Amino acid sequence: MAQLPRSFLFGLSIALRVVIVIVLIAGGFGVFRVLEASKIEPEPIEQTLQPLRVQAIAAPERVLPRVIEGFGTARAMDASVISAQVTARVVERPASIEPGNAIERGDLIVQLESGDFESRAEAGRQRIAAVNAQLAALDAERVQLENQVRLAEEEIEIDRRDLARIEKAVEGGSGTQADVDLRLAAVRRSERSLEAIKQALVQVAPRAEQLTADLGNLRAALRIDEEDLSRTTIRAPFAGRLQSVEVEPGEFVRAGDRIARVVSLDRVEVPLRVPVTGSSVISIGDRAELRGDGPGAGMWQGTVARIAPESDAATRTLTVFVEVEQAGSDRPLLPGQFVMGAIKTQATEPSVLVPRRAVVGDRVMLAMSNSPSRAEPVGVRVSRYVELELPEIAPGETQWAVLAEGVEPGATVITSNLDELIGGMPVEPSLGSEDMIGESGE
Numbered sequence: 001m002a003q004l005p006r007s008f009l010f011g012l013s014i015a016l017r018v019v020i021v022i023v024l025i026a027g028g029f030g031v032f033r034v035l036e037a038s039k040i041e042p043e044p045i046e047q048t049l050q051p052l053r054v055q056a057i058a059a060p061e062r063v064l065p066r067v068i069e070g071f072g073t074a075r076a077m078d079a080s081v082i083s084a085q086v087t088a089r090v091v092e093r094p095a096s097i098e099p100g101n102a103i104e105r106g107d108l109i110v111q112l113e114s115g116d117f118e119s120r121a122e123a124g125r126q127r128i129a130a131v132n133a134q135l136a137a138l139d140a141e142r143v144q145l146e147n148q149v150r151l152a153e154e155e156i157e158i159d160r161r162d163l164a165r166i167e168k169a170v171e172g173g174s175g176t177q178a179d180v181d182l183r184l185a186a187v188r189r190s191e192r193s194l195e196a197i198k199q200a201l202v203q204v205a206p207r208a209e210q211l212t213a214d215l216g217n218l219r220a221a222l223r224i225d226e227e228d229l230s231r232t233t234i235r236a237p238f239a240g241r242l243q244s245v246e247v248e249p250g251e252f253v254r255a256g257d258r259i260a261r262v263v264s265l266d267r268v269e270v271p272l273r274v275p276v277t278g279s280s281v282i283s284i285g286d287r288a289e290l291r292g293d294g295p296g297a298g299m300w301q302g303t304v305a306r307i308a309p310e311s312d313a314a315t316r317t318l319t320v321f322v323e324v325e326q327a328g329s330d331r332p333l334l335p336g337q338f339v340m341g342a343i344k345t346q347a348t349e350p351s352v353l354v355p356r357r358a359v360v361g362d363r364v365m366l367a368m369s370n371s372p373s374r375a376e377p378v379g380v381r382v383s384r385y386v387e388l389e390l391p392e393i394a395p396g397e398t399q400w401a402v403l404a405e406g407v408e409p410g411a412t413v414i415t416s417n418l419d420e421l422i423g424g425m426p427v428e429p430s431l432g433s434e435d436m437i438g439e440s441g442e
Contacts (some may be wrong), residue, residue: 051372055396055416056429059352061409064402066281066347067384068339070274070320074290076335077323078238078264084253087229093249097260103236109260110247110339112232115162121229124222131215138208145201151193159187240264263335266327270302271339273317281347282307288322292338300333302322304343342384356385356399358415364407365414365421367429375414375421380406
């Protein structure tokens, strides 16, 4: 029997395998068609969800003051670093002069040694007394010389009358020329005496002016000495609290050395850095609300007192100075404390409001007008929070969020059952009711 070629056998095995694969595929397709033809269609069951009753409001639009926010660090408006103005030794520091203690205006902080300054002041007073005595003597001398001038003038007048009588007698033949010469010599002596007295009187005025100038210099020197003497007693310039005290009794201080620092908390200033765009709406006198950094840090009310004329080109901010009056406050704003500020300007703008508790995770739930209504989460951006009463819309609601974007005026905002709602859930909003159904917290 002849043997078949190997190539024929190999081709036959491949063809047989292909036929088997085709038969299997055709069989599987046939089974699928049979099953498909024999399947039973299930009857559809309609399932309807009961809408969830929720409380809602129509988001109101109100015209509110435009608020500009910024940040800054508080600083005391009345703060003083007290330095020594003379060189001396500290001889006294009251026991109450310690950092943190309250101090009143004029209270003694330290007393410096004053003996040398008292001696210099006393010496100055004695020099002034001596010059005053010289001026008094010079004044008496002036009076005396004026009297002598008057007497000398009278003597000259007498001598001149005698001379006139002698000259008349000589003309009548009852006198001699010698008598005339004697009377003329007496007149000349009186005139020379008068000129000498007048010369002495003229010299009194320059001497008085010199002594007066010396007296002015001595008095100026005495004022300096007395001022230095007063500077040995260092007192508080205003009421406040001691921030620090730098010296102890027995220490030697020089002029310019730091003694203490006093700070008053009655008036505090905050240079707020606000966006430069606020320069067109911020005015002096605008109210500002300051909040401390962190929970429970406090809140203070202030007033815009000054506005810087230039803005910072690098940060695009403007500095607005807010003053806070807090005399007698139980929780004052401390200098050095970082705060956030909101300036309520006189400019106004319409804003959409929603209850603060309705904002959860930067979104609110709206009831969309479908049949039935369905809840839909909408992202929002809150510009600030305000305290406001709108009894015609939400009785008892006082905390509101002012939205910058996200919700249109009049949109139905869901305010209850917020922890149960998911997007697309059917809801039955109740507007204007005071009854909260399943109200949840924020």
